[in-house]
Structure formats: structure tokens, C-alpha cells
Amino acid sequence: MSEYYTYCVVQPVIPKHLINDEDLRFFKEFNLEAEIIGQYAMVYAHRVKMYDALYFNSADLAHAASVEVEPGIYADVDENAIYRRLQEIILRSNGELKWVSIEKSYVCTTMDPYAFGGVAYFITAENIDYVSTHDWLEGKVGEMGISTMDEFNNTDRQNSAIATSDLVESGGRPDQRSLTGTLEIFASFSPDFVGAIEDRTEQGQHDRDAF
Numbered sequence: 085m086s087e088y089y090t091y092c093v094v095q096p097v098i099p100k101h102l103i104n105d106e107d108l109r110f111f112k113e114f115n116l117e118a119e120i121i122g123q124y125a126m127v128y129a130h131r132v133k134m135y136d137a138l139y140f141n142s143a144d145l146a147h148a149a150s151v152e153v154e155p156g157i158y159a160d161v162d163e164n165a166i167y168r169r170l171q172e173i174i175l176r177s178n179g180e181l182k183w184v185s186i187e188k189s190y191v192c193t194t195m196d197p198y199a200f201g202g203v204a205y206f207i208t209a210e211n212i213d214y215v216s217t218h219d220w221l222e223g224k225v226g227e228m229g230i231s232t233m234d235e236f237n238n239t240d241r242q243n244s245a246i247a248t249s250d251l252v253e254s255g256g257r258p259d260q261r262s263l264t265g266t267l268e269i270f271a272s273f274s275p276d277f278v279g280a281i282e283d284r285t286e287q288g289q290h291d292r293d294a295f
Contacts, residue, residue, distance in 0.1 A: 086170075086192050086193055086194045086196055086199065087192070087193040088190070088191070088192050088193075088199055089143065089190075089191050089192075090110070090142070090144065090147070090188055090189070090190055090191075090286075091142065091143055091145070091188065091191065092116065092140050092141060092142040092145040092186060092188045092189075092191045093140075093141045093142075093185075093186070093187050094116075094139070094140035094141065094170075094184060094185070094186050095184070095185045095187075095200055096185075097121050097137035097138060097139045097291075098137060098138050098140070098173065098181060098184070099135050099136075099137055099138075099177075099180065099181065100120070100135065100137055100138050101135065102176070102177050102181055103118070103138055103173065103221040106272065107169065108171065109152070110151055110165075110169055110262070111140065111169070113146070113149035113150065113151050114138055114142070114145060114149050114163065114166055115142045115143075115144050115145055115146050115168065115184070116141070116142045116145060116148045117140070117141060117142060118138040118139070118140050119138065119139045119141070120136060120137075120138060120139075121136070121137045121138065121139050122136055129159075145163070145188065146163070147162060147163050148160060148161065148162045149161060149162065149165075151165070166186075166204055167186070167207055167212050168212075170184045170186075170207050171184075171207050171208075171209065171212060174207065174208065175209050176207050181201040182208065182209075183206065183207060183208050184207045185198070185204065185205065185206050185207070186204065186205040187202065187204050188203050189201075189202045189205070190202065200219045201215040201216065201217045201218050202216070203215065203217070204216075260278060
């Protein structure tokens with residue numbers, strides 16, 4: 085069975101005195117851990133300052149979490165809350181921390197083509213900018229005057245949306261219905277590839293039934 089992971093690194097290391105306990109609890113809910121980097125040197129206002137810093141990273145970043153918004157009150161939030169929290173830290177640093185970047189990579193234990201890719205965020209006090217490998221590749225294909233959606237009718241588009249929705253609802257593990265929708269999308273590209281995926285799907289269903 086396929087397993088899906090999101091790796092994440094945050095740059096630069098952030099001065100420890102800019103991070104409070106609430107920040108640490110918040111990030112931990114998303115599996116975003118902080119490693120202490122002692123005596124980090126930074127050129128600031130033409131002087132070299134030495135301080136303890138935190139390096140944030142994750143080997144399995146969560147895409148949603150339940151966080152405490154008020155004492156005893158919790159709310160479900162998605163990963164966009166991470167980027168807004170980092171922007172808040174920049175704002176309250178009073179110019180000491182000017183930017184934060186985040187790089188994420190999506191990986192899968194099997195070579196499923198729809199499970200790989202990456203994104204990057206660049207966060208400042210004013211903006212949160214974003215780029216993804218998927219968007220970049222789609223743009224390059226568009227420059228060729230080709231649309232990857234040209235061959236799909238409305239039913240195919242709906243199946244694609246259902247497959248994506250099912251994938252998210254299942255926590256990143258596709259069920260039979262989501263894979264069926266995905267196979268319909270891939271059908272216009274490679275019959276041999278679709279046959280291989282169908283074999284894997286049937287085997288996966290057999291394994292789940294046996295389990």
C-alpha cells in the first residue's frame with residue numbers, strides 16, 4: 085500500500101527569543117519540530133550578533149490540525165495557518181527577522197506519478213508568495229499551446245475532482261473509488277501505464293480485504 089509524506093524545511097534559522105511557547109505548541113500540532121542551534125552568528129545593523137536559534141523542519145508535515153485558539157477552545161485549521169503564524173513572527177520581530185522561506189516536497193513509497201512534487205513559500209511582513217513544481221510544469225506545457233485538459237470532457241473533470249477529494253478525505257491514502265477516477269484521467273495518456281496501475285489497484289484491494 086502506498087504511503088505519502090510531506091517533507092518540510094524552514095529557512096533561515098529563527099532567533100529563539102522571537103519564538104514563544106505558544107508558537108512551539110502551534111507548530112508541533114503540524115509535526116513541525118524545532119531543533120535548537122546554539123550560538124548562531126548573524127550580521128545585524130553592521131554588527132555580528134550571537135544568539136541561540138531554532139531550526140524548524142518536518143519529515144511528515146500535517147496538512148491540517150486542531151489548535152487551541154483560546155483557553156479550552158480548539159479550531160480545525162489547514163496548513164495555511166503555518167504561513168500566517170510565521171508572518172506574525174516576522175511582524176513582531178520589529179525588523180530583526182525580515183523573511184522566512186519554506187520548501188516542501190511530496191513523496192510516495194510507490195512511484196505513483198500524481199504523488200510527487202514540491203512547493204516553496206517566501207514570507208515577508210507584507211506578502212506570502214508561493215510557487216509549485218506542478219504549476220510551473222503546467223505553465224511550460226501551456227507555452228507549447230497544449231492544454232493537458234483538452235482531452236477531458238466534463239465527466240472526466242468531475243471524476244478528477246472526486247478522486248482528489250477522496251484522496252484528501254482518506255488522509256492521503258486512495259481508496260478504490262478515488263483510484264478509479266484517477267485511472268479514467270490517465271486513460272487518454274498510456275494504456276500500458278493504466279494496465280499496470282489497475283493491477284496494483286487490484287492487488288492493493290486484495291491486501292486490504294485480507295487485512
